[in-house]
Amino acid sequence: MALMTMETKDPLHIPAGRGIAAELIAVLVAVIGEAPHIMTIRDARALPSGPFESSHRSLQSGLREWVEQQTGHPIGYMEQLYTFADRDRGHEGKSAISISYLGLTREESRADARDSEWRDWYDYFPWEDHRKGTPELFEAVVAPRLKQWADESTSKAARADRWQRAAITFGLDEFAWNEELVLQRYELLYEAGLVTEAERGQKPVLPGRAMLADHRRILATGIARLRAKIKYRPVVFELMPPAFSLLQLQRSVEALAGRLLHKQNFRRLIEQQELVEETGLSSFETGGRPAKLFRFRQAVLAERAAAGTKLPLLRP
Amino acid sequence: MALMTMETKDPLHIPAGRGIAAELIAVLVAVIGEAPHIMTIRDARALPSGPFESSHRSLQSGLREWVEQQTGHPIGYMEQLYTFADRDRGHEGKSAISISYLGLTREESRADARDSEWRDWYDYFPWEDHRKGTPELFEAVVAPRLKQWADESTSKAARADRWQRAAITFGLDEFAWNEELVLQRYELLYEAGLVTEAERGQKPVLPGRAMLADHRRILATGIARLRAKIKYRPVVFELMPPAFSLLQLQRSVEALAGRLLHKQNFRRLIEQQELVEETGLSSFETGGRPAKLFRFRQAVLAERAAAGTKLPLLRP
DNA sequence: GCTATAAATGCTCAAAGTGAGTATTATAGT
DNA sequence: ACTATAATACTCACTTTGAGCATTTATAGC
Incomplete structure (x- = not known):
């Protein structure tokens, strides 16, 4: 095996002379009541965003800074969505790169900062x-x-x-x-x-409702990603309060998926996967038999690192 | 598709003054024999890569240009992997952004251009x-x-x-x-x-085998993505020759997944999903009962846009 | 031609997982 | 007490999987 020294002194490529602009864009989601919402700015016509600058430690932290500055809202779970370049977007003919992220958070109805606003995502779709x-x-x-x-x-x-x-x-x-x-x-x-x-x-x-530039397309990308992800990773819980009833949980999933679920089978699924544990508390709010309140079992994040196989494997 | 007029005159943000460097990196995969390979350069110690420049029409086309220039090899299927920023990577303290792609291709053993080389990915892992x-x-x-x-x-x-x-x-x-x-x-x-x-x-x-900079980590990302993807999208066929036996197909999947599969169940799966159709030809090469040769049913790409649901839906 | 070997192919069977219900129980409000 | 609203329990047919046995069709060597 050939040995070799670090790359800091020997970069793989000399960066292009002019450099390009990079923009960070966030699809920040919260479920409010039984409706999925996204954070918007500019009269609900744009997603929170801002330039990536050399002062930022990383893409993620850069995005967090921008979003918190623009919306006053901290982000919990985050994942990258997609990066694209658009020659027409840049300034003075410079090309620009946009890096979009999906963020999940619990809505905590603080006074909305600046011109930021939660909006039902079905307003756009x-x-x-x-x-x-x-x-x-x-x-x-x-x-x-x-x-x-x-x-x-x-x-x-x-x-x-x-x-x-x-x-x-x-x-x-x-x-x-x-x-x-x-x-x-x-x-x-x-x-x-x-x-x-x-x-x-x-x-x-x-x-x-339309949006500026290609923000509605980015939002579509975020919704698609989230709808796919809730099926194989316990990400819904990032959107739930600390304690919730199973019906609340179901309504949240339904809000995201845009379809109704079979209640009994949904419960069976949640329970057999041991995603939640009882808090001992109950909710009497809905007027009916009181609902037990559950919390997410944080342990599953460690236990099950990933989804199950689908390949027809051979004997172990 | 019509171009947007909107944002050219009214950009959402003034790009940062200095601009940053953007680099495109490819994890280019082919299955050779029964081993998964990746395209490398620089004595098999780096992935094909190059700067994204304003002359490039898009990120994808920029990457294609670089890879074809460096390896003489055209890419078939491509998808974006991940984008990351690394302050230490740029020149003169500039921060740099790296956008990585996964590319799949059929190996066609052309004379390897320049210092590019196919390498078994298990050499690195x-x-x-x-x-x-x-x-x-x-x-x-x-x-x-x-x-x-x-x-x-x-x-x-x-x-x-x-x-x-x-x-x-x-x-x-x-x-x-x-x-x-x-x-x-x-x-x-x-x-x-x-x-x-x-x-x-x-x-x-x-x-x-180690690699320069963080290329081995990017390779790991690409392998992980591909191993996950073969389970729910018919991407293996991008790596197969036009006609192949079911055992060849199985060996390719096994090469990628790094595990052996149950032959009969693998066949059942392929057939019931109607992924392939007979060519009418057979292969007599392996010395055994001759294997029917199949081809991928292109139609499935249109028919089945996506994976199946996992949510317990309510009646239709 | 006979035999060993290498696959391809066919078939079975139990266990687990899903889809679609019916039935029962516990509250709050009237 | 009666009704509306849920929560919760249980059933049952059907499908999908995991694992394996058995048979068929070839080639290569003797």
Whole structure:
């Protein structure tokens, strides 16, 4: 094995002369009541964000600083979402890099600082909430407009392709609704001209609040990631108060997933995975049989480092 | 897709004055024979990489350019891995951002360009290959050294914590081996002083080739991601030739996962998911009953946009 | 042709996990 | 007491997995 000395004196590459700008963007989530919310700034038209500067110790800490400064709100759990470059975004023709993060927090209704504001994320994506069944929007607007978009293609094959893509991502025809396809749906709607990334006068066909630049796309990425993650990691608990009833927990998951769950089976799942433990307390607030209050078993974070296998393994 | 007008005139933030350097790094994977390989440069001590420059259209295309220039090898499937900032990495005190990608390709044994070279990834992580059972390394070095490391702690609780962490990530004691924890294992070994990120004189305790800067850590991230992904997305096929036998396919998955699979159940899985279709050809090369050759059913990419649910949903 | 060897392929069976209920119990408000 | 609202308990068919045995179809060497 060849030996060799450290790289501080021998960098792999000389950095490019001009340098580029880097921006940090946060999708900061909290569940308030039974609705999933995100932190916004600028009249609810932008996500909290700011430049990454050389004074920041790391990307994460840079983001934390910005978010706390802009929203007065500390972030609990954080994970990186995606990094993208956009030549058009930078100043003076410089290209810019945006690094987005997903953050989870408990809402603690402090006085909202500056122009920051919690907003129901379904304000931006009304078609993503299927808790009350498929929104009427689908039959009224989404399906016919996508059909129309598909039919605009010239070749028969292209029409079929477009329609199949639309049917799959929106759960039309025989396809089942898949709540994880948030980003694909947004991109398809954008491609079909049913939403506009940043408003510019013309009315969008679909309801739903727009955002500056590509923030709505980033939000879609965050929602998709979170909807996927709650299924195999105990991240919901980052959004719950210290003690909660199982129904509260279920309502939170439903809020995030945008669909209703089977109560008994949900409980069975939670219990058999030993995710929670009783606090001994009960809640009498809802008027019904009192609900036992539980807390998250922190130990599972250590015990189960990861999800289970899906490979058909051979004998141990 | 229409370009946004919005933000060019009204950027969300004025970019920081100095700008920073951005580097693109690739974990480029191919399966050669029955061994997983990665593309390396610099005497197999670095991953292909290069600065992101304003001439690049996007991060992806910038990376493609660099990799093709350095290795003469085009990339098929690509996905982003992780972005990190390292103050010590930049030039002249500038901070630098590194954006890493995972790329999959079929090896086509062209004359290797420049100093690029395919390398078995287990050269860098010998403890990750469990296809021939748990490596002797574990009983001989890993377990005792980690025990020793745990025992260095002062408090009893800290010793127990350390040991439990080691046992979980390495599948010691009663815990099962989890092939996905590549990064966690590397980080723990680093913390325990059993590997050194870049060698500088002192011999590391464990065998395994080192790399420049933090490239070995990035490689660990890529392997972990790929091991997780093969379980729920048909990405293995990106690494297979156009026609292959089911055993070849199994051997490839085993190479990546570092564990052996149950043949009959593996086949059942592949077939019931309708991932492949017969080509009508057979392979007589192995000396045994000839194997039918299959090809990947491209259609599944369209049909199944995503993985299945795990939530206990309510009636449709 | 016969035999050893190497796979491919077919089939079984129990255990565990899921989906979709019905039934019962405990409170608060009227 | 009666009703509304939940919490909680239990059932049952069906599917998916893990593990293994058995059979079939080839090649290579004798």
